[in-house]
Amino acid sequence: MIFILAIGNTEVSQINGITAAGETEELIKFTPPADAEYLFYNRPRCINAIPVTPSGNPTPAIMTKASKILVGFPILVARAGSIVGPSLPYFFISDSPGKDIRTESGVPDIKEILEKSSIIADEIFRMDDEVMLAESIPGGTTTAMAILRDLGYISVSSSSMSQNPVALKLKVVEDALQRVGNLGRNEVLRELGDPVLAFLYGFTRRFRGKVYLAGGTQMLAVTALLKLDGLNYGTIVTTKYVVADKTATFSRTANEIGTTFVEAKVNLFISRYPGIREYEKGIVKEGVGAGGAYYLASTTGFTNKEIVDKIDNLYSDLIGE
Secondary structure, rough: OEEEEEEEOOOHOOOOOOOOOOHHHHOOOOOHHHHHHHHHOOOOOOOOOOOOOOOOOOHHHHHHHHHHHHHOEEEEEEOOOOOOOOOOOEEEEOOOEOOOOOOOOOOOOOHHHHHHHHHHHHHEEEEEOEEEEEEEEEOOOHHHHHHHOOOOOOOOOOOOOOOOOOOHHHHHHHHHHEEEEEEEOOOOHHHHHOHHHHHHHHHHHHHHOOEEEEOOOOHHHHHHHHHOOOOOEEEEEEEEEHHOOOOOOOOHHHHHHHOOEEEOOOOOOOOHHHHHHHHHHHHOOOOOOOOHHHOOOOOOOOHHHHHHHHHHHHHHHHOOO
């Protein structure tokens, strides 16, 4: 199986209080390439720090990296609208970030993104008939929520914060839906989405093998769009933190769409470090394919303790112990 991480940005992430995928508003721009770089290097190279939440919790990429080291699955990176390119080889899809869906089309270059994602899907299929798609895009749960609500699902997305800013997200989505009015089925993704969602949708629509979608609300939006096309939805793999989030509607929305999902039952309570254990309090929850990567490691035969020990070792290296 090949693991593909799509990285991008959307101007929605610059709305104050909507995401915690970065220590500051400025660093949020660097979170996606830093996540990608950390999977291959000891530390990110585009910034001199590991991406963290404002409260100091490490990126979920640490879970993905631990699983990658244990299992040895290959990771490819697709740059789908990231402001900054990662310092590593990647597929170039777009360097244009998504727009603020309240005021303009979210993905104006959608035709080019869909074309390139189809090319990559065909070429990857020549290598392997199974892929796992993941994402890193601050603010992406809000654009996904806008798509789902436009399609008629009463969806509330999870959040990287312990306190989900539901009211703020609903206001952003309401403003976006008022701007667009009644959309045709082919306009939903362009008007309300982001470049990462466009890539994930385009790739999955084209790929002829088995697709696992590693993530939460964004992957629900992908499957809802595929349902419009009458296509196979793929299987979502996410963390228990997303499924258990009572401020969101992941399970209910998945059932409404008809999407199958797998819950990775990671247990980080046993970590040696408070910053890792706090994931159990609903901090961060998912991202960078953490749930999918953990699922690959656990189904390959690694125990929860072995995976968490590897996470702790990586965290120890990061903080210089």
